Amino acid sequence: MDGIEAWFLDLYHTTGINLTIVYDAFDRERFLRGLLNTVVLSVICLVFSVIIGILGAWLLGARQAIPRRFVQAYVQFFRNTPPLVQMYFFFFALGPLFMTTVERQVGQMVFVSETPLLTSFHWAVISLSFFAGAFNVEIFRSGIEAVPRSTIEAAEALGMSRWQIYLDVILPLAFRICLPALNNNLVNLVKTTTLAYAIAVPELLYMSNQIWSDSVNVPEMMTVLLFVYVGLVAILVFAMQRWERAMKLPGFGT
Amino acid sequence: MSARRRMRLDNAGTDLPVLLPGAERLADRARRDRLVGTMPRLHWTHGAVLAGLIVLWAGMAEAQTGAAEPGVFDALFRWMPLLLEGFGFNILISFMSMAIGTAVGVALGLGQISLLAPVRGSSWLVTQFFRNAPWLVLLFFVMFMMPFEFVVFGTVIPFPDWIKATIGLALPVMANVSEIVRGAVMSVPSGQWESSESLAFNRRQTLFMIILPQCIKRMIPPWMNLYAILTMATVLASIVGVSEMMTLTRRALAAEQNAFTLLVPFYGFVLLCFFAYCYPIARFTLYLERRYHVIT
Numbered sequence: 091m092d093g094i095e096a097w098f099l100d101l102y103h104t105t106g107i108n109l110t111i112v113y114d115a116f117d118r119e120r121f122l123r124g125l126l127n128t129v130v131l132s133v134i135c136l137v138f139s140v141i142i143g144i145l146g147a148w149l150l151g152a153r154q155a156i157p158r159r160f161v162q163a164y165v166q167f168f169r170n171t172p173p174l175v176q177m178y179f180f181f182f183a184l185g186p187l188f189m190t191t192v193e194r195q196v197g198q199m200v201f202v203s204e205t206p207l208l209t210s211f212h213w214a215v216i217s218l219s220f221f222a223g224a225f226n227v228e229i230f231r232s233g234i235e236a237v238p239r240s241t242i243e244a245a246e247a248l249g250m251s252r253w254q255i256y257l258d259v260i261l262p263l264a265f266r267i268c269l270p271a272l273n274n275n276l277v278n279l280v281k282t283t284t285l286a287y288a289i290a291v292p293e294l295l296y297m298s299n300q301i302w303s304d305s306v307n308v309p310e311m312m313t314v315l316l317f318v319y320v321g322l323v324a325i326l327v328f329a330m331q332r333w334e335r336a337m338k339l340p341g342f343g344t
Numbered sequence: 345m346s347a348r349r350r351m352r353l354d355n356a357g358t359d360l361p362v363l364l365p366g367a368e369r370l371a372d373r374a375r376r377d378r379l380v381g382t383m384p385r386l387h388w389t390h391g392a393v394l395a396g397l398i399v400l401w402a403g404m405a406e407a408q409t410g411a412a413e414p415g416v417f418d419a420l421f422r423w424m425p426l427l428l429e430g431f432g433f434n435i436l437i438s439f440m441s442m443a444i445g446t447a448v449g450v451a452l453g454l455g456q457i458s459l460l461a462p463v464r465g466s467s468w469l470v471t472q473f474f475r476n477a478p479w480l481v482l483l484f485f486v487m488f489m490m491p492f493e494f495v496v497f498g499t500v501i502p503f504p505d506w507i508k509a510t511i512g513l514a515l516p517v518m519a520n521v522s523e524i525v526r527g528a529v530m531s532v533p534s535g536q537w538e539s540s541e542s543l544a545f546n547r548r549q550t551l552f553m554i555i556l557p558q559c560i561k562r563m564i565p566p567w568m569n570l571y572a573i574l575t576m577a578t579v580l581a582s583i584v585g586v587s588e589m590m591t592l593t594r595r596a597l598a599a600e601q602n603a604f605t606l607l608v609p610f611y612g613f614v615l616l617c618f619f620a621y622c623y624p625i626a627r628f629t630l631y632l633e634r635r636y637h638v639i640t
Contacts, residue, residue: 167394170622171615172576174583175590179615183607281478288583295481308488316477316485323476 108307124297132280138219143226168224180217181289214286222279233268273330398612423596430589438575440510445517453525474519486512487584509581524566528559565633572622
């Protein structure tokens with residue numbers, strides 16, 4: 091390990107290529123924490139967006155018009171406005187509405203201060219989940235619709251109840267049908283987490299920005315950042331494609 | 345889509361006497377499907393309701409402010425010309441990025457179906473690289489790595505930040521257009537290639553006279569979809585300091601001392617502007633998709 095660090099330090103002294111994230115423990119720790127935050131943010135948003143998608147698709151099939159209209163309006167609104175503006179709206183416009191007072195005692199004095207109830211990380215999770223969820227609603231709905239009617243009729247003929255049909259026939263098939271589209275959206279979500287930079291969530295881009303501001307190594311950090319993101323997404327895409335191939339419905343689609 | 349349409353045709357005949365027990369339920373479901381079936385049916389009234397909600401919110405905020413403070417509507421109307429000018433700038437950036445991205449992307453997409461393995465491989469690699477990189481990171485990359493001016497034969501060509509942002513946004517557009525072109529060419533049945541070969545067209549003639557004209561129809565809906573995405577991505581330029589709508593909004597809010605009551609109306613106004621611009625595009629794309637849909 092020391093050898094590698096020494097080599098990169100030597101690289102800096104001889105060529106001027108300054109990769110502090112390799113030989114400097116502090117910068118390395120910051121970079122890795124940023125990477126971890128990006129992954130954590132992506133995973134949390136992924137879970138919430140899938141939940142929102144399932145709920146939305148379920149509401150779209152409701153008998154009453156009001157929940158249907160509501161979900162449609164939600165989907166259209168979040169699909170047709172910039173995710174960054176959504177994030178700003180949540181963080182800067184709605185954030186100040188959720189304040190809490192914190193009392194701190196220092197000696198004899200009691201300080202009462204207003205602090206936000208939700209941190210920027212929470213708001214990033216909320217806005218990104220809603221953004222990706224809007225796309226997921228559409229994806230799940232089209233997946234459910236693509237289940238052949240005859241399959242459902244066959245299940246009905248076998249005497250299955252509505253709930254059983256939904257759980258045991260429609261959902262498993264719909265999931266496998268919409269998996270490619272869902273994966274695309276999730277990959278997109280991972281790329282969209284970079285927007286959290288704008289509201290100071292300490293994810294990879296934000297941390298890299300801090301590193302290049304401190305160490306003045308913009309070109310090196312930029313290149314590293316680009317390749318790390320491409321690598322991250324490439325790994326994800328590769329894994330997803332393998333999964334898709336494993337889950338492909340034989341004889342359905344092309 | 346086509347499968348769904350076929351299924352719907354099948355369902356038209358559910359009133360056969362044999363199917364009577366289930367027919368009612370199926371007819372009911374079919375009716376509901378027709379209601380929800382295709383993409384969410386949104387009407388312009390929904391946009392109006394949304395605008396109404398924002399106005400209502402602004403009105404409530406207005407009612408809460410004392411008589412001494414300036415009203416919310418006053419502030420919004422005062423800043424609106426500036427904000428709309430910023431929005432126009434966003435649209436300008438989106439047009440230019442789209443033009444550059446499409447020009448380069450089409451070339452790259454044709455490179456991806458080239459018969460020469462090195463051209464095909466390198467086009468594929470470039471496409472995948474720029475498709476998988478986040479837009480914001482690419483924007484940062486171009487902003488920081490490109491010089492702010494070029495010196496060509498002694499003359500200084502300035503390179504303002506908004507042009508750099510345009511190029512930064514054109515990179516992912518390029519990669520996506522490349523994929524759209526490749527996908528469209530692949531979607532043309534191979535019989536077309538074979539029959540044109542039997543009619544003694546060479547490869548170039550086949551591509552430009554037979555395959556690509558058919559592709560244009562298929563490419564337009566995803567291309568417009570990409571344009572809507574790009575328009576929404578132009579806001580990212582505010583992070584790297586271009587004076588577009590979001591930057592101006594934040595400056596306007598700062599000038600108003602970030603008044604608590606102004607935050608929701610101002611950010612809401614930005615959202616509404618983009619919605620008003622992108623939603624018709626989305627609707628039109630959907631219409632074209634349905635119209636050009638090839639029933640296989």
